[in-house]
Amino acid sequence: DIVMTQSPESLAVSLGERATINCKSSQSVLSSYNNKNHLGWYQQKPGQPPKLLIYWASTRESGVPDRFSGSGSGTDFTLTISSLQAEDVAVYYCQHYDAPPYTFGQGTKLEIK
Amino acid sequence: QVQLQQSGPGLVKPSQTLSLTCVISGDSVSSNTVAWHWIRQSPSRGLEWLGRTYYRSKWFNDYAASVKSRITINPETSKNQFSLHLNSVTPEDTAIYYCARDPGSPKDQWGQGTLVTVSS
Numbered sequence: 232d233i234v235m236t237q238s239p240e241s242l243a244v245s246l247g248e249r250a251t252i253n254c255k256s257s258q259s260v261l262s263s264y265n266n267k268n269h270l271g272w273y274q275q276k277p278g279q280p281p282k283l284l285i286y287w288a289s290t291r292e293s294g295v296p297d298r299f300s301g302s303g304s305g306t307d308f309t310l311t312i313s314s315l316q317a318e319d320v321a322v323y324y325c326q327h328y329d330a331p332p333y334t335f336g337q338g339t340k341l342e343i344k
Numbered sequence: 345q346v347q348l349q350q351s352g353p354g355l356v357k358p359s360q361t362l363s364l365t366c367v368i369s370g371d372s373v374s375s376n377t378v379a380w381h382w383i384r385q386s387p388s389r390g391l392e393w394l395g396r397t398y399y400r401s402k403w404f405n406d407y408a409a410s411v412k413s414r415i416t417i418n419p420e421t422s423k424n425q426f427s428l429h430l431n432s433v434t435p436e437d438t439a440i441y442y443c444a445r446d447p448g449s450p451k452d453q454w455g456q457g458t459l460v461t462v463s464s
Binding site for chain 1: 391406409452454455457
């Protein structure tokens with residue numbers, strides 16, 4: 232199984248500052264059949280299901296603010312929030328969907344400093 | 345717009361079977377381009393993928409090794425829904441259960457979640 236490891240586990244950032252969350256997979260999630268990274272990023276707020284922000288590692292889901300961006304390839308990925316807003320307080324997860332079993336990172340809790 | 349609506353009991357006794365249903369609107373359980381998944385979330389295990397069902401000229405299933413001996417995911421084409429059955433439950437199976445369409449991908453869509461507590 233592919234193990235997804237996120238860092239840090241928690242993060243406190245000032246409003247308007249940049250937040251960076253890392254995700255490392257134990258195997259490459261770059262697919263040879265479509266040359267895309269099968270990696271998604273989610274935001275989860277209390278009492279809600281995870282909300283997809285980014286798919287293919289760097290494609291923003293429709294309606295997601297452009298302050299959210301994803302980067303990386305192979306085994307190393309990053310979610311960046313360029314200018315933190317109060318509504319971004321949440322837990323963030325990465326997940327691979329290359330092949331089953333799909334696995335998630337353990338989550339990164341983002342708070343306001 | 346695709347919507348997934350979950351239903352099922354919130355309390356299950358130990359050793360019994362946990363059964364949940366996910367009704368699909370705006371897509372078809374028999375689509376040959378997507379798969380239908382169950383995922384759970386608990387403080388101790390985080391987000392855990394349980395399995396999927398999908399149709400590619402015939403029906404296929406994939407299950408997580410951790411539950412493979414206890415799980416069944418069934419499509420129900422006449423009702424455009426799919427179900428989760430997890431037998432011989434223990435308190436360790438207490439979690440929020442989600443149904444989803446191809447999580448993480450461009451086809452991502454999740455149900456609202458169902459808190460299932462295993463307790464006598």
